[in-house]
Amino acid sequence: MREGAATRFAGLHRFASWLSITPLVLVLVPFFVVPMLAVVAASFMESDGFGGIIPHPTLDNYKELFTSGLTLNLYLSTLKFTILTWVFTFLIGFGVAYFLAFHVKSPLLSTSLFLVCTIPFWTSNVIRMISWIPLLGQQGLVNMVLTGSGLIHQPLKFLLFSDFSVVVAYVHQLTIFMIVPIYSSLARVDKRVVEAALDSGASNWDVLRLVILPLAKSGIALGSVFVTSIVMGDFFVVKVMSGGNSGSIVAALFENISVLQYPTAAAQAVVLMLVVLLIATIILRAVDVRREIAR
Amino acid sequence: MDAALCFESAGLIKYGNKGNMTKKEIDFTIDHLIALKKQGHFRATWTTFDQSVQLMAAGEVIIQSMWSPAVAAVRVKGMPCVYAPVNLKDGKEGYRGWCNGMALMRHLTGKKLEAAYEYLNWYLSGWQGGFVARYGYYSPVPSTAKKFLSPNEWDYWYEGKPAKAAIMDPYGVAMEQPGAKRDGGSFMERVTNISCWNTLMDEAQYMNKRWNDFKVA
Numbered sequence: 216m217r218e219g220a221a222t223r224f225a226g227l228h229r230f231a232s233w234l235s236i237t238p239l240v241l242v243l244v245p246f247f248v249v250p251m252l253a254v255v256a257a258s259f260m261e262s263d264g265f266g267g268i269i270p271h272p273t274l275d276n277y278k279e280l281f282t283s284g285l286t287l288n289l290y291l292s293t294l295k296f297t298i299l300t301w302v303f304t305f306l307i308g309f310g311v312a313y314f315l316a317f318h319v320k321s322p323l324l325s326t327s328l329f330l331v332c333t334i335p336f337w338t339s340n341v342i343r344m345i346s347w348i349p350l351l352g353q354q355g356l357v358n359m360v361l362t363g364s365g366l367i368h369q370p371l372k373f374l375l376f377s378d379f380s381v382v383v384a385y386v387h388q389l390t391i392f393m394i395v396p397i398y399s400s401l402a403r404v405d406k407r408v409v410e411a412a413l414d415s416g417a418s419n420w421d422v423l424r425l426v427i428l429p430l431a432k433s434g435i436a437l438g439s440v441f442v443t444s445i446v447m448g449d450f451f452v453v454k455v456m457s458g459g460n461s462g463s464i465v466a467a468l469f470e471n472i473s474v475l476q477y478p479t480a481a482a483q484a485v486v487l488m489l490v491v492l493l494i495a496t497i498i499l500r501a502v503d504v505r506r507e508i509a510r
Numbered sequence: 511m512d513a514a515l516c517f518e519s520a521g522l523i524k525y526g527n528k529g530n531m532t533k534k535e536i537d538f539t540i541d542h543l544i545a546l547k548k549q550g551h552f553r554a555t556w557t558t559f560d561q562s563v564q565l566m567a568a569g570e571v572i573i574q575s576m577w578s579p580a581v582a583a584v585r586v587k588g589m590p591c592v593y594a595p596v597n598l599k600d601g602k603e604g605y606r607g608w609c610n611g612m613a614l615m616r617h618l619t620g621k622k623l624e625a626a627y628e629y630l631n632w633y634l635s636g637w638q639g640g641f642v643a644r645y646g647y648y649s650p651v652p653s654t655a656k657k658f659l660s661p662n663e664w665d666y667w668y669e670g671k672p673a674k675a676a677i678m679d680p681y682g683v684a685m686e687q688p689g690a691k692r693d694g695g696s697f698m699e700r701v702t703n704i705s706c707w708n709t710l711m712d713e714a715q716y717m718n719k720r721w722n723d724f725k726v727a
Contacts, residue, residue: 266713285719288726326560354569376554377571455561458554460547462726474710474718 234430258330266475276482288488293463295378296453297446299436300385304442305435307386308393312434313427316401317409329398336391344452351375376458384456385446392445393438400434401427436502441497444479455500511706514539514574515603528606528706533713544727555725559583565589579647586683594692604705605694611650619707643667644680648697670696 256277261269280286303354319325335343350356351374358370373379404427412422428435450465464487470481514528515663517539525535526623548554554570556562562580565571567587573594582593614626632638639649649655656664665671670692677686685690694700710716 278552290725352568352570459725462722467722470718470722474714476715
């Protein structure tokens with residue numbers, strides 16, 4: 216009798232947990248899983264060259280993708296932007312978060328300074344990116360100051376429409392995605408831990424390296440997932456800031472869509488998704504975010 | 511295609527049809543473009559009207575392939591933006607021509623079909639032709655566009671004659687001073703100097719792949 220009640224309760228419990236994920240499933244399946252499957256299906260079809268998809272299964276799209284040197288170049292180019300952006304957003308983001316969490320004594324001031332960090336993000340991404348152009352151009356502000364002060368005689372061309380300007384725009388846009396999670400993990404660090412480490416004879420550098428960095432791990436991991444997935448999935452910043460001189464995976468994908476080569480674009484999208492998933496898995500494997508957050 | 515025109519007039523290659531290149535011709539064109547890019551010949555490429563205007567107006571580039579309205583937009587800023595003389599057909603480049611037209615969808619019936627026809631009729635009735643003529647474009651029905659242009663404008667844009675009074679852009683801003691002449695001459699002269707047309711090539715997919723090679727090179 217008691218056993219029966221327990222089983223019934225377990226059954227009810229299982230039913231309840233199904234019920235509680237239902238809203239998420241109802242959103243995810245039609246708006247994420249189904250379109251995704253459509254893209255995967257399209258990637259195995261032939262194109263008629265005019266935007267039509269011929270329902271005839273083929274592996275040609277993938278064969279073409281994996282045998283072309285272009286794919287490798289595009290991935291290398293995107294990876295270069297991702298790594299550079301990650302390095303700079305991490306250095307700046309960690310620095311800002313560290314300063315806010317440990318050097319600003321008043322919690323109120325610290326929180327308000329943190330909010331100040333978000334003010335630039337009240338304007339749109341596009342505007343923040345475009346505003347670099349008049350600044351960095353050949354007759355832009357930076358070059359005007361440099362030539363005007365006699366430091367250089369020829370305007371610096373590498374400032375705009377180059378890898379430099381792409382990375383500047385990315386770092387400007389994405390540093391907040393590093394600051395927020397790192398700050399939130401550092402804000403929860405008990406200051407007494409740092410004091411204890413100092414009392415035990417650790418140098419400031421040791422405290423940073425052995426105490427604070429490990430405690431910021433979850434924030435760094437989350438920030439890294441944001442930054443890498445955004446950079447790898449972006450094409451607009453590369454397109455505008457490189458002046459069309461650099462490619463990225465999604466930029467090439469977009470070119471294919473604009474000439475109605477949907478199956479090729481679908482295959483590129485599937486491969487990119489797998490690569491980004493892989494990177495995110497590696498990052499999240501290295502840091503058990505769930506445990507760190509529950510801490 | 512502009513690059514193809516240049517390579518041909520430089521005597522590097524002879525194309526069968528620049529509007530529908532073979533894979534070999536595409537390879538030649540893109541490979542040469544990549545070599546030029548490596549030598550630092552390209553500052554930027556543009557995809558929108560606004561970008562092409564900004565590139566020229568900000569002094570980032572000194573020569574580019576440009577739409578007529580974009581040239582007009584640079585000129586009204588007071589910058590002397592001129593068309594390079596590439597209009598000699600025999601032995602030299604000639605123009606790259608393009609045109610577009612509107613077509614009705616097959617599923618239209620009844621009122622929707624009538625509305626679509628009404629729109630087409632309005633579109634060809636001259637106001638649109640007059641408006642785009644002040645950008646330097648031609649209407650498919652010049653005779654109706656003529657009604658919406660002053661004799662001075664008609665002579666300048668269509669006949670290739672020197673302007674008797676200042677020429678305005680579509681928004682009424684002065685663009686050319688009296689005495690200025692349109693590059694390439696009259697409509698007839700210009701249209702007979704077209705040497706290739708923009709098309710969706712048979713090898714469009716291959717062209718696109720090679721274009722991405724150029725971008726990432």
